[in-house]
Amino acid sequence: MRALDKRLLRTVDRSRLQFLAIIVVIALGLMALVVLNNAYQNLDGAMSDYYERQSFAHLFSEFVPQPPDYVEGLRDLPEIREAEGRIVTDIRADIGRDIHPELHMVALPEEGDINRPLVLQGHLPGQKDRNEVALLAGFAEENDLQVGDEIDLIVREEAIRVRVSAVVSSPEFLYPITDISRVFAPDNEYYGIAFADLDFAADIVGMPGQVNQATFMVAEGHSLESAEEAVRDAMGGRGLMRVITRDDQLSHYSVSLRTGQLEDLASSIPLIFLAISAVIIYMLLMRMVEADRTVIGVLKAIGYSDGEVLMHYLKYALGMGFVGALLGMVIGHLLVRPVTETFFLEFFDMPLLQVQTDWSLIILGSLLTLVFCVGTGMWATRTVLQITPADAMQPAAPPPGQKNLLERWFPRLWSWLAFTTKLMLRQLLRNKKRFALAVLGVAFAYTLVVLPFYMLGILDAIVFEQFDEFEVYDYAVSFNEPISEAGIAQIREEADLKQIEPLIEYPFEARNGWRNETVPVRALPEGGTLQRFQNARGQRISIPTSGVLVCEYMAGALNVGPGDDVLLSSHITDEHEHHIPVKDVIRQDLGSGMYVSHQTMQAMTGDGDAYTGAFVQSTDDIRYRLRHAFNVKSITSVDQMVEGIDEMMGLVIALCTILVLMGGVFAFAILFNIATVGIMERTREFSSMRVLGYDRKSIYHIILHENILATIFGLILGAPMGHMTFVAVVEAFQRTEMIYLPVPFHPGSHVAATMLVCGFVALVMMAVRVKIRNLDLLEALSSRMT
Amino acid sequence: MSDEIIRAENLSKEYVQGDVRVGALQDVSLEVRTGEFIVIVGPSGSGKSTLLNILGGMDVPTSGRVIYAGRDLAELNESELTEYRRSEIGFVFQLYNLMSALTARENVQLATELVSGALDLDEVMEKVGLTDRMEHFPSQMSGGEQQRVAIARALAKNPGVLLCDEPTGALDYETGIRILALLRELNCDYGTTVIIITHNLAVADMGDRMLRMRSGQIVEQRENEEPLPAERIVW
Numbered sequence A: 001m002r003a004l005d006k007r008l009l010r011t012v013d014r015s016r017l018q019f020l021a022i023i024v025v026i027a028l029g030l031m032a033l034v035v036l037n038n039a040y041q042n043l044d045g046a047m048s049d050y051y052e053r054q055s056f057a058h059l060f061s062e063f064v065p066q067p068p069d070y071v072e073g074l075r076d077l078p079e080i081r082e083a084e085g086r087i088v089t090d091i092r093a094d095i096g097r098d099i100h101p102e103l104h105m106v107a108l109p110e111e112g113d114i115n116r117p118l119v120l121q122g123h124l125p126g127q128k129d130r131n132e133v134a135l136l137a138g139f140a141e142e143n144d145l146q147v148g149d150e151i152d153l154i155v156r157e158e159a160i161r162v163r164v165s166a167v168v169s170s171p172e173f174l175y176p177i178t179d180i181s182r183v184f185a186p187d188n189e190y191y192g193i194a195f196a197d198l199d200f201a202a203d204i205v206g207m208p209g210q211v212n213q214a215t216f217m218v219a220e221g222h223s224l225e226s227a228e229e230a231v232r233d234a235m236g237g238r239g240l241m242r243v244i245t246r247d248d249q250l251s252h253y254s255v256s257l258r259t260g261q262l263e264d265l266a267s268s269i270p271l272i273f274l275a276i277s278a279v280i281i282y283m284l285l286m287r288m289v290e291a292d293r294t295v296i297g298v299l300k301a302i303g304y305s306d307g308e309v310l311m312h313y314l315k316y317a318l319g320m321g322f323v324g325a326l327l328g329m330v331i332g333h334l335l336v337r338p339v340t341e342t343f344f345l346e347f348f349d350m351p352l353l354q355v356q357t358d359w360s361l362i363i364l365g366s367l368l369t370l371v372f373c374v375g376t377g378m379w380a381t382r383t384v385l386q387i388t389p390a391d392a393m394q395p396a397a398p399p400p401g402q403k404n405l406l407e408r409w410f411p412r413l414w415s416w417l418a419f420t421t422k423l424m425l426r427q428l429l430r431n432k433k434r435f436a437l438a439v440l441g442v443a444f445a446y447t448l449v450v451l452p453f454y455m456l457g458i459l460d461a462i463v464f465e466q467f468d469e470f471e472v473y474d475y476a477v478s479f480n481e482p483i484s485e486a487g488i489a490q491i492r493e494e495a496d497l498k499q500i501e502p503l504i505e506y507p508f509e510a511r512n513g514w515r516n517e518t519v520p521v522r523a524l525p526e527g528g529t530l531q532r533f534q535n536a537r538g539q540r541i542s543i544p545t546s547g548v549l550v551c552e553y554m555a556g557a558l559n560v561g562p563g564d565d566v567l568l569s570s571h572i573t574d575e576h577e578h579h580i581p582v583k584d585v586i587r588q589d590l591g592s593g594m595y596v597s598h599q600t601m602q603a604m605t606g607d608g609d610a611y612t613g614a615f616v617q618s619t620d621d622i623r624y625r626l627r628h629a630f631n632v633k634s635i636t637s638v639d640q641m642v643e644g645i646d647e648m649m650g651l652v653i654a655l656c657t658i659l660v661l662m663g664g665v666f667a668f669a670i671l672f673n674i675a676t677v678g679i680m681e682r683t684r685e686f687s688s689m690r691v692l693g694y695d696r697k698s699i700y701h702i703i704l705h706e707n708i709l710a711t712i713f714g715l716i717l718g719a720p721m722g723h724m725t726f727v728a729v730v731e732a733f734q735r736t737e738m739i740y741l742p743v744p745f746h747p748g749s750h751v752a753a754t755m756l757v758c759g760f761v762a763l764v765m766m767a768v769r770v771k772i773r774n775l776d777l778l779e780a781l782s783s784r785m786t
Numbered sequence B: 001m002s003d004e005i006i007r008a009e010n011l012s013k014e015y016v017q018g019d020v021r022v023g024a025l026q027d028v029s030l031e032v033r034t035g036e037f038i039v040i041v042g043p044s045g046s047g048k049s050t051l052l053n054i055l056g057g058m059d060v061p062t063s064g065r066v067i068y069a070g071r072d073l074a075e076l077n078e079s080e081l082t083e084y085r086r087s088e089i090g091f092v093f094q095l096y097n098l099m100s101a102l103t104a105r106e107n108v109q110l111a112t113e114l115v116s117g118a119l120d121l122d123e124v125m126e127k128v129g130l131t132d133r134m135e136h137f138p139s140q141m142s143g144g145e146q147q148r149v150a151i152a153r154a155l156a157k158n159p160g161v162l163l164c165d166e167p168t169g170a171l172d173y174e175t176g177i178r179i180l181a182l183l184r185e186l187n188c189d190y191g192t193t194v195i196i197i198t199h200n201l202a203v204a205d206m207g208d209r210m211l212r213m214r215s216g217q218i219v220e221q222r223e224n225e226e227p228l229p230a231e232r233i234v235w
């Protein structure tokens, strides 16, 4: 081995921890690159394959029942390649349990192509044997139902015995939810998806020769939006309730929300890690070259060329890059499968998913490492070229001594300070760039650490605020057929309910000028207490007698505010537009809606008391009490929803722990390196102090105080930085029609992050202490060379 | 002259520091013969190191030129100059300038790896009397031993010229004498041209020729018919 390479290895060995920290950061970056990109590609690929194979619809429309040839006629639209009518309805099923789970029944034409379920076991229900259903795998597994089992469908006061003919998976239900409030935790126990034959379903739900939904494939060369517009125009006036594109379809929305996040993380996280390691490498090499001034001079005097000397220093960067990249990519490849399975297959039903590794990522990773490590290495060591062989003879020029700002402006204060404090402040003011870097390092680590806390905090807010403050009912009930006041009274009596508040809800078309949106409009009783509202300023709002409350997302999308009018129309108003004044803009985290009083709704629809649902407060399980109330389409239990979310929180917490740990590694790598470089830089100064009689402790204290100062500034900077980063993340991902998260300043998260960052700093200081203890300070004085 | 190895013609060197111009060398001319042992003496700041650095291709004069074995150093490009330092010059510094992370042997290797015609490493180590110190690190050696390593490092490349800038400056009397004797021995055995700088006048008697410098100029040149062996120098 060449003598210079031996020197390199020994230097590395001498500062093991420092090099290790950098290697870990590089390794984490490449690990993230491999894991995230592979997971993303696998999921995205599996999703596209699946959609392709099972013809996942581009468009969905819902309308009051129509004959199927009406839907088929829509194929003539140039934007539409294929159209299929189907019946979708919510029923309940008696599967031998006390509580009858809800079944979201999708009835497809036998000859159809669109949204075909993928049979995992058995065969799809057909006309030959009509009394059959296929169950989505999640529900079947959760309830231990197998092909051949018999269950009762409860439809219109009748129990219809059917046989489970298949267990399936469906492109429409990769994530089995049909209501956005379920986005964090689907409920496979009480909510199932069933597929039936169209004619059979038409018979049992009383829609012979009719369909209530249509699915469409868009013709090539047409955009989703233009096709959506065309369908809306063609169906308008024929009882159209809403048209949605697959982007708004809940399963697809949920999956692509995750894959979208994954894609963004996959392209940003590795770069952040590599950039950080580049900064540390830069500092380290820069420092090394400066400290090695004489060495470089000697090497050049002996006859080493610029290139050879440069290469010597580049090898540090290359070596760290190589080891880090290798480590990161190997571990990354091992983690692709478990990560994909834990974080995605747990939620999404992707039978076609194949966990593969994309080997081109290795090339990408190597190139990125090379660019980051070697690039910064070259930049940091460029001063090697300016050092002449004659520098071997010159002791490094002492840094220009100059009174610093503090000294000049507050001489009194300055003279009053202890010597070590002066030394620290002088160093700090002399090397502002490095101090700034240390501050940034702390701020960055803080940001990393505070984000997961924010995430948890926000989830917590959604779950608990939403259900404790805004939706305080225990159950939401919806009916098959609208019922009158008397019907409500009957239910109240039947189930012995303390409190029940009837509601009317229909999808409306809301318009303001050229802007229009489809939005559910819910009518609530004036003075009701089970759903509450808060405006953007945090004030409690109650349902106004006239006028409408609009959620933030819709207010933005329609560009309306208090005092403006919106135009509301619906199939229930016979497409007649009503001018309704906006009373206030309200917070709504999940989903988006508008809220009016019963009176306002009735004025629009012209109907009397025709309630489509109700909120109920009850400590008993009304799902059991109402199991024979046949007009009840569905009952959602808030408790159970919260339970489901709680369960999922475990995983979120695991994810957050990983983030916090990464923040810790970062903090350590940055701060430890900055501190070490600071020691290297001042070895002679410290040695002189030792000779003067200062002990190691006072030297340690100088470094300690510097770090404490950097930490304090870093925390002050980190708090707003973390908050803003989170706001940016939320704005990018979660400000949609489906989820519109508020981002309050969250003091608890900041307290936790502050404590953790201080803990990391303490760890760094412990390592620094060892470093100082092992440093032979006198050696620095006795010989000039390193 | 056929055995001339270095000729310096009218060398001047000016350093500019802010508004101050320092004339470190003023119109210095010098001829060095192959195998000669030259001692340069003079007070601190008189330009000795500057002259040596220019001869060694480590610094360039403000005016004047250096001809080495018939070639003008000013006409060499960067890599030719490196090549010149690599194969023709061996440098010994006052403060040894060894790499603390390398053993004695490795410090010498640092130089031998660079050239193809290097001397045998063990032989050189034996020559400087460090056979039993080969695996020691600089921090484990005395100043004299460290300087021997530095000399071995310069010598092992088998250079045409050994340039030594105050090689005994940091050493005690006895050790200094031994180092000087070693240099003289190498000069005789290998025929290597040696130029050493010292501010110690007594050393002047051991060279084939003595140059005295003051204020950037050579103020005296003296040939020694009978150079004194190092062991007999007293100061």
Ligand SMILES: Nc1ncnc2c1ncn2[C@@H]1O[C@H](COP(=O)(O)OP(=O)(O)O)[C@@H](O)[C@H]1O
Binding pocket: B015, B016, B017, B022, B023, B024, B042, B043, B044, B045, B046, B047, B048, B049, B050, B051
């Ligand atoms: N790099 C430099 N920059 C400025 N002045 C220098 C530099 N090197 C040497 N000098 C000046 O040139 C003069 C000669 O220096 P030097 O050759 O080192 O003297 P000597 O080796 O005889 O003690 C001195 O006055 C010194 O201050």
Ligand SMILES: [Mg+2]
Binding pocket: B045, B048, B049, B050, B165
């Ligand atoms: Mg000198």
